[in-house]
Amino acid sequence: MTETRKTTYREALNEGLREALQQDERVFLMGEDVGHYGGCFAVSKGLLEEFGPERIRDTPLSESTFTGAGIGAALGGMRPIVEIMTVNFSLLALDQIMNNAATYLHMSGGLFNVPLVIRMATGGGKQLAAQHSHSLEGWYAHIPGIKVLCPATMEDARGMLWPALLDPDPVLIFEPAVLYPMEGTLPEKPTPVAIEGAKVLHQGKDLSLISYGSSLHKSLAAAEQLAGEGIAAEVIDLRCLRPLDDTTIIGSVSKTHRALIVDEGWRSGSLSAEISARIMEQAFYQLDAPVERVCSAEVPMPYAKHLEEAALPQVETIVATARRMLNG
Amino acid sequence: MTETRKTTYREALNEGLREALQQDERVFLMGEDVGHYGGCFAVSKGLLEEFGPERIRDTPLSESTFTGAGIGAALGGMRPIVEIMTVNFSLLALDQIMNNAATYLHMSGGLFNVPLVIRMATGGGKQLAAQHSHSLEGWYAHIPGIKVLCPATMEDARGMLWPALLDPDPVLIFEPAVLYPMEGTLPEKPTPVAIEGAKVLHQGKDLSLISYGSSLHKSLAAAEQLAGEGIAAEVIDLRCLRPLDDTTIIGSVSKTHRALIVDEGWRSGSLSAEISARIMEQAFYQLDAPVERVCSAEVPMPYAKHLEEAALPQVETIVATARRMLNG
């Protein structure tokens, strides 16, 4: 058996960064407060001391330009990791991400690929209100030319960065901010992780709970509760939001004949809609009931705790919806 | 009978602008080249001469700031119309649109609404390649706090602006660039137009073609072709992409039992996914076949004509898909 040890999601990310910086001289990290501050959410803590200011670069507050500089540095032979503090600020860099990073390879007819990794914190649950709490990773998954990852487990938190850096094309990694303090175990030795494919984390025959990120943990909790009621839910961690793993999704739904998607994005136009549409297209005749969705309320996130909780997907809502789907 | 006259989609928009500027002193237009150039796509032609440089304001190339200035001017009592030349450039202003325009009312607990209208050209079909051809209106429709319109007819081109200006909240109007030269007729006297609700433009019992913008015209052409084959397609113009008109959509699908959504957005995560998901949720038991989608290929738009055509929804694809849906 492999040795394991206790750690946190935050430390797992930190380890992933450290390993990448050790393994490849071309790798460097840049973003706001990644260095002297110790990382906005302490993810990059200690790296400045270990790798120095050339490779751990504090940037000015210039999201568009340091993201674009990441693109340029990638074109120039480096393997940059650009950190954008929070997904809301990435809107300032969206021109560079969509109009440049995602299009260079295609516009140039295959001449110039952009091996860039962009990481950012995402999601609500910390009472940070309407300018710091959105879950836009599913929205980003609309853009061809980029890949979109969302690690929800310790293994993925540590392991996804390296293959993302090996990928010849831009990869966006979204880290749900509420998961940073999450505790768990990791094998002592890093095990390779793929950056494609969903994973079935919990088997079940009655209903597929399809989820990712922080909602995954709510789905797992819901599955446990449902198990107590005699309902066997299968829980899928999407992991990779673009491209989506249709095989795993459709395979599960073909077995359970019922699907509930849990997605922290605002409901309309969220990733959950795409998954529902794909199930419609690929497994319509397998369904015993319409696919349903538990998403965030369509509201810029309110600050007050009770309102924020009401806005976000919660275990009770997942359980109640699943129960209704089976019994009703 | 009301008098009608021939005009173009472009002129209809121009008329709508002129009428709004005449009716309300607080209305002004600002954006790149709206004045001296005569409007990038000639939509604002002649307005500078008529209303002067205070109300027809050429801006520097500063998308983020002139959009944000529109927000501020709206807060300050004006009724600004901000023109962003092309949807791709709006990415530079997305921070202002999502983090400010869409959130002010909520963050302030209802104190400050933002009566702002933002117009922009959208879509492919003009061989403008990967940085000028995207159809992001469906993507924008994900954002709570804004309304999203897409006029596809002469009436809407002329009529949607005024109610959008009367709306207390930010309204985004997307103008498919390929439609500017489209010819049609308009009643001499402007008739009031609502900025909510979809419209059934063509009745049919066999299949619902749900569409908007430039794809609407392709859907209408497809319906005509299908009629020749004995298939009666109902064609819906969504008109308003946020909020969506579930009643009309579900009503039609409940009648036809089959739905095909035609949407120029990139397939994954497009508005078509949301519509499919809603039909799944609200009309699953009415469906005789899975809902299908004809969308753009997931590719940054190529320049070459044959490739661009292959990337965009086309009448033949709509017809073929509809046919397949009906014949098995």
Next chain:
Amino acid sequence: MSKQLTDLEHDLALLRQMLRIRRFEEKSAELYSAMKIRGFLHLYIGEEAVAVGVAEALGAEDAVVATYREHGHAMVRGMSMRAIMAEMYGKLDGCCRGRGGSMHLFGVKERLYGGNAIVGGGLPVAVGLALADKLQGNNRVTCCCFGEGAVAEGEFHESMNLAALWNLPVLFACENNLYAMGTALELSESVTNLTEKTAGYGVPSAAVDGMDVVAVEAAAKQAVATIRQSGGPYFLESRTYRFRAHSMFDPELYRSKDEVEQWKQRCPIENLKTQLQQQGWLDDAKWAALEKEVADEVADAVAFAEQSDWEPVEELTRFVYSDREG
């Protein structure tokens, strides 16, 4: 030269305002630890002279756009401690019904347009408010407060240019506290003298000791007078320092305790207090009375916030769109 009586009374008023901010925020920090306040909480402690001084140059008709570090700005605009504290509690009687929290204070009669938590995000909005005034013939000023970190954002550049190009009455009030979170000014700007930034836009500028409220007031009045006369923008840099961490999650690895201590010697409240004492205008009793008054006001605000109701959950999606027609 001995000051006039009215001047000294005025100084006392400034001192009082600064003390109100200080004590209110000290209490807020406590309440954060007690988990009554959550989310991000950014304290203005050490920087009070800036908001207080600048506010003196503005009238009730003028507008203010501030950042997430804006409790002080809300107060000097006349917002009650009650409304702010209740907001930070997330309560219905908060200025934004609990939807905004510490980073998003808004007020209609205060003409406070946020509380904006996107660095630089308030600059274009301020330009637009000034544009509205210009188009409507209002003789008003819009004051945009922002940290020196925001100077690196593209929106700073675009906003300076647009305000200058269109000659709009914006007071760009830069609060240079030397750090943007943990990033020192030298790590974010190639030219660290910020007043040199404005030549490229033709915008007049000045820098002032942001630890001296009287100096800030004078500089701000000068700035606003220039704006009212020219109709155009002005850039005022107040050189200041935050005594506390950036927010409640900051281990402060990026600066030395010594540096912080040295700046604390320049505490705007202590300094003005000492001056007034030396001039014989403030004795211990008067000071104690002032402290008492402020402490009472803070206590009252806390009590108010404690008692206030929560917005019913059913109202969650209210204020996504307006209830009424425009």
Next chain:
Amino acid sequence: MSKQLTDLEHDLALLRQMLRIRRFEEKSAELYSAMKIRGFLHLYIGEEAVAVGVAEALGAEDAVVATYREHGHAMVRGMSMRAIMAEMYGKLDGCCRGRGGSMHLFGVKERLYGGNAIVGGGLPVAVGLALADKLQGNNRVTCCCFGEGAVAEGEFHESMNLAALWNLPVLFACENNLYAMGTALELSESVTNLTEKTAGYGVPSAAVDGMDVVAVEAAAKQAVATIRQSGGPYFLESRTYRFRAHSMFDPELYRSKDEVEQWKQRCPIENLKTQLQQQGWLDDAKWAALEKEVADEVADAVAFAEQSDWEPVEELTRFVYSDREG
């Protein structure tokens, strides 16, 4: 002072390059009307001295990031007319297999990183290329060409600051042709002397007559020498003019025919040609031979483009992601 033989031969080479661009673009305009080329087509006619002069200062190892008005830049970097023309035809033998078109020319051996059609969008990319060089210890320069309209974009400001702050070898080559589409410089910048913009970043700058290729070359060489010595950025403004419309859809309402005519008097090609003629270095026969050579090259490029194949439609979604591993 009479010039050296080599200088004159060099001038002749410059003239030839400018003529190649001119004739190529004249043909392109024709082909646009003939609907062989579609989309947006932005001609560089009138501005040839800028790209040609700047290119002389760069080596093959240096990189260039250009805009949508970049046929000339591609040519001076050594891209064949064939590859460019085929690209504008949308053909497989185009430099980007027909996927980019006129606005998106790329070349690996030319180190041409676009052809960027987002105004200002290439600036951060250029900064990043220079950063890569610095981190890898390469002694290379990245030249970013952009119009004066881009100066208003936030990315200009951010990029200037970052390049200066990190001391990166970027040549900011501003092509000031006085208009951004139909927006005159006075309508877009509060300070129209663009070299004054750079003081706020501590970036050295110079302006040069962009209608004089020899002057541009000298200024660019000076700029690049400064960059190679300091390791840091430089801002060079070339004052020029486009003789044609902004694109093929421009009624040119925003400027007078007179103004255009006056600038045409300063045609960089005519002027150098006249000079060389006066100096006795260019006779009619030589000029005719040059014209013929260029005309042949253009005709060859058109023939090549005509004959080239189309990318099979089945390849539509290729190059959205790489075929290979990184």
